Amino acid sequence: MKERGIFNKYNAFWLATILVIFGLLFGLIAAGVINQVYLTVLMGIGINIILAVSLNLIIGLTGQFSLGHAGFMCIGAYAAGVVMKNVSSSVGGVLLGMLIGILISVVVGLLVAGPTLRLRGDYLAIATLGFGEIIRIVILNMNITNGAAGMVLQKVVDWPLIYIMVVLTLVVILNFGRSAPGRACLAIREDEVAAEAMGINTTKYKIMAFVLGAVFASVAGSLYAGCYYVIKPDMFTFNKSIEILVLVVFGGMGSITGSVIAAIVIGFINIFLQSFSDIRMIVYGLALVCIMIFRPGGLLGTKEFSYSALYKKLTSKGASK
Amino acid sequence: MSLLQANNLTRIFGGLAAVSDVSLEINENELIGLIGPNGAGKTTLFNLLTGVYEPSAGTIELNVNGKMKSIGGMAPYAITKLGMARTFQNIRLFKNLTVLDNVKIAMSKNIKYGALTAILRLPKYYEEEAKIDKLAWDLLEVVHLTEKGNELAKNLPYGEQRRLEIARALATEPKILFLDEPAAGMNPQETKDLTVLIRRLQKQFGLTIILIEHDMSLVMSLCERIYVLDYGKCIASGNPEEIRNNPRVIEAYLGEGAEC
Numbered sequence: 001m002k003e004r005g006i007f008n009k010y011n012a013f014w015l016a017t018i019l020v021i022f023g024l025l026f027g028l029i030a031a032g033v034i035n036q037v038y039l040t041v042l043m044g045i046g047i048n049i050i051l052a053v054s055l056n057l058i059i060g061l062t063g064q065f066s067l068g069h070a071g072f073m074c075i076g077a078y079a080a081g082v083v084m085k086n087v088s089s090s091v092g093g094v095l096l097g098m099l100i101g102i103l104i105s106v107v108v109g110l111l112v113a114g115p116t117l118r119l120r121g122d123y124l125a126i127a128t129l130g131f132g133e134i135i136r137i138v139i140l141n142m143n144i145t146n147g148a149a150g151m152v153l154q155k156v157v158d159w160p161l162i163y164i165m166v167v168l169t170l171v172v173i174l175n176f177g178r179s180a181p182g183r184a185c186l187a188i189r190e191d192e193v194a195a196e197a198m199g200i201n202t203t204k205y206k207i208m209a210f211v212l213g214a215v216f217a218s219v220a221g222s223l224y225a226g227c228y229y230v231i232k233p234d235m236f237t238f239n240k241s242i243e244i245l246v247l248v249v250f251g252g253m254g255s256i257t258g259s260v261i262a263a264i265v266i267g268f269i270n271i272f273l274q275s276f277s278d279i280r281m282i283v284y285g286l287a288l289v290c291i292m293i294f295r296p297g298g299l300l301g302t303k304e305f306s307y308s309a310l311y312k313k314l315t316s317k318g319a320s321k
Numbered sequence: 322m323s324l325l326q327a328n329n330l331t332r333i334f335g336g337l338a339a340v341s342d343v344s345l346e347i348n349e350n351e352l353i354g355l356i357g358p359n360g361a362g363k364t365t366l367f368n369l370l371t372g373v374y375e376p377s378a379g380t381i382e383l384n385v386n387g388k389m390k391s392i393g394g395m396a397p398y399a400i401t402k403l404g405m406a407r408t409f410q411n412i413r414l415f416k417n418l419t420v421l422d423n424v425k426i427a428m429s430k431n432i433k434y435g436a437l438t439a440i441l442r443l444p445k446y447y448e449e450e451a452k453i454d455k456l457a458w459d460l461l462e463v464v465h466l467t468e469k470g471n472e473l474a475k476n477l478p479y480g481e482q483r484r485l486e487i488a489r490a491l492a493t494e495p496k497i498l499f500l501d502e503p504a505a506g507m508n509p510q511e512t513k514d515l516t517v518l519i520r521r522l523q524k525q526f527g528l529t530i531i532l533i534e535h536d537m538s539l540v541m542s543l544c545e546r547i548y549v550l551d552y553g554k555c556i557a558s559g560n561p562e563e564i565r566n567n568p569r570v571i572e573a574y575l576g577e578g579a580e581c
Contacts (some may be wrong), residue, residue: 006442172440179439179446180425180432180453183418186432187426190415197371197409198427199401208436302417 010307018167023040025163038271039159043227045267046162047220050169052259054216057173059245060254060302061182062209063189064117065125067241071132072214074236075108076101076221078139081151081231086144089154091161091226096220102194102215108135109214113207120192133243140233150232157226164221169216176212185209189254250291252298257305262298322384324349324529325370325405325497330379332362332369338367341553342379347497352523353531354544356564358574361550363533364410367499370531371407374398384495402430406495408486410502410533416475420466420485423474424457427492431456457492463525464488464518480511484518491526498522500532504539512536516543537575541565549574 003077025042030032034042051073058066080097087093094149094187116127176182184205196202225231247266251258269287291299327345331338340362345450347353355363368374370381375394382389384402391562392400403504406427415423421547464484472487483503490498503519504512516539523530534540540547541561549564550555551573557564571577 005444005447077500175440175442176436179436179450180429180434181436181439183422183426184429186418187415190417191413193373194409194413194415195426196397197373197401197407198489199398199406199412200426201396201398212436287475 010311013307016129022163023190025159029159034298040227041267043157043159043162043223043272045263046159046166047223048244048247048267049166049260050216050220050223051244052251052263053169053173054199054220055244055258056248056251056253056256056259057185057209057216058213059248060252060256060259060308061177061189062185062206064206064210065121066128066210066213067125067238067245068112068128068135069134069213069217069244070236070238071135072105072109072217073221073224073240074136074139074233075105076134076223077217077231078145078151078221079104079218080222080225081153082144082227084153085151086157091156091158094157094161094222094226097225098204098219101218101222103289104216105214106211109211110207112214113210117203117206118232129238129241132236133238136233136236145233148233150230150235151225152230153225155227155229157223162223162227165219169219170256170260171274173212173216179254181205181208239267246288249298250257250288252300252302254302255298255304257303258298258300261300265299322387322389323347324351324384326380326382326389326576327370328380330369330381330539331377332365332367332374332553333377338553340369340550343550343553343555344379345548347529349496349529350523350527351529352519352543352545353529354540354561355420355531355536355550356532356535356540356547356574357550357556358375362553363550364501365553366550367407367501367531367533369393371405372400401493401495404494404496405499406490406493406497407499407505408483408490408501410505410520411484412479412486414474414482414485414489417473419471420461420474420477421454421457421470423485423489424460424492425453427489428453428456430494460488461493463491463522480507483507483515487518487522491522495528497529500530502533502535504536510541515539519543570580 029039051069055069058064076098079101080094083100084093087096112128112131116124116131119127140148145151177206184195184200186236187198187200188202188205192202247262248259250266251262273283323346325347327343330340331342332340332349343366355366357363365374369376372395380391380537381393383392383405392403415426431453432449438446458467458470461470464487466481466485466488469481474482477485504515505517519530520543522528544557544561546560547564548555549570556573557567557570
């Protein structure tokens with residue numbers, strides 16, 4: 001039994017899942033179960049999912065340790081911020097800013113990727129960290145971005161747009177991952193020398209993954225600017241990159257499903273800990289230590305949820321009974 | 322015209338000439354052995370020929386569609402695309418991926434769709450993936466690994482990992498296959514099976530094979546011509562009979578009274 005083409009039952013399941021979750025959120029918000037506070041948290045989780053998944057593409061799938069993700073988020077945030085201030089403070093403005101942010105991120109991503117992706121491991125981490133800071137400091141010193149004071153914006157992005165962007169990010173990155181270019185990236189993660197010997201242009205695929213990841217970080221930044229009132233350069237420091245990295249490691253490097261779950265779980269842990277603000281960071285740190293001790297590969301390791309695997313598991317169990 | 326020609330290849334690491342002034346000429350469909358003591362520069366020579374290292378001096382030319390093309394210093398992936406594939410002395414599989422994916426990854430020559438087609442899941446993606454899927458299963462059948470297709474590469478026993486490496490190299494559709502110690506760590510029975518497999522693959526795919534090996538029974542029974550390296554220099558070449566009786570080879574490598 002072979003499934004051919006895009007109209008197969010697994011894709012139908014996925015479409016149904018997307019619609020059901022949307023409906024559920026819509027219902028809960030309309031009924032007032034999810035109030036304004038929770039909704040803000042939920043939107044933060046959505047943005048974190050985009051950030052974590054896009055960083056996982058670079059770190060988990062391709063094995064390139066980048067610490068410059070906040071830099072690209074910063075580009076997206078300020079592109080949207082500048083357009084909202086100067087052109088139109090509306091959803092259209094955010095989308096236009098998002099587009100501009102994507103273009104800038106592609107250019108900057110290519111510039112960064114060229115020299116840095118020749119490096120490996122720790123060296124690459126340091127180099128990308130440096131580039132992330134350069135991006136932030138350039139933005140800090142520009143007039144149009146209002147420097148260190150940051151920009152005060154209106155909230156124009158509502159949750160459906162974030163939901164759509166989360167779904168879009170997941171579809172693009174999962175589809176990329178499960179294809180020949182995605183396999184090439186996995187091969188680079190596993191053994192770069194062998195990958196190159198098997199005819200894979202490693203530089204090309206590393207750059208491809210890095211730029212694709214950078215684009216979605218920028219998208220997340222634009223959404224952030226559209227729904228959190230204020231953006232300042234010091235929101236996008238090295239600490240932000242580490243925060244995203246924690247999500248990736250927590251969920252499992254190489255598991256997109258893991259990144260999604262990690263973003264959700266950590267989002268909820270944060271809400272829960274808000275009432276104990278004194279010990280918040282301690283508990284948060286302990287949770288991370290525990291995860292690393294008991295599940296060193298992260299929550300899901302490199303496992304991925306898929307309906308086709310679930311189906312196979314169920315049918316083979318049924319057959320063995 | 323020969324298929325692969327190396328003239329006066331030299332590779333210097335610091336002050337040490339790991340390979341010095343080695344010339345090779347390899348014809349189509351030949352089975353060539355490369356032997357010599359440990360540290361003689363055999364693997365370095367492989368790395369030069371497959372592009373991992375750039376030669377310090379000398380040229381490498383590959384016959385591409387009837388024209389000799391200089392490939393010295395080209396990137397390994399580009400050389401692979403011209404039809405040279407290799408296995409590694411210390412197995413370098415993509416350990417955490419399935420056996421099937423290991424083979425599919427090496428099929429980049431066959432993949433005729435880009436990232437955008439993959440992301441948009443255009444019909445071309447499904448067509449090409451179905452094609453690659455079939456080719457990969459076929460190759461696994463050639464090396465008798467069909468039943469292990471969905472297992473992770475790291476979970477295979479040693480002998481099967483070696484076979485998978487060969488299947489992966491074949492997936493690049495090479496004209497020349499370089500095998501770096503394919504029988505290392507195998508027991509006599511496995512070595513015998515491997516000998517049969519190599520001979521079969523050479524016929525079935527019309528390959529030219531160059532192998533490094535310390536197991537003289539395999540080398541002497543399989544190879545038509547043998548090059549002997551010692552201290553980076555080529556000290557002898559010829560058919561197995563000539564090599565076996567060459568006093569310099571006996572002194573440097575085989576030893577007195579060797580039975581092979």
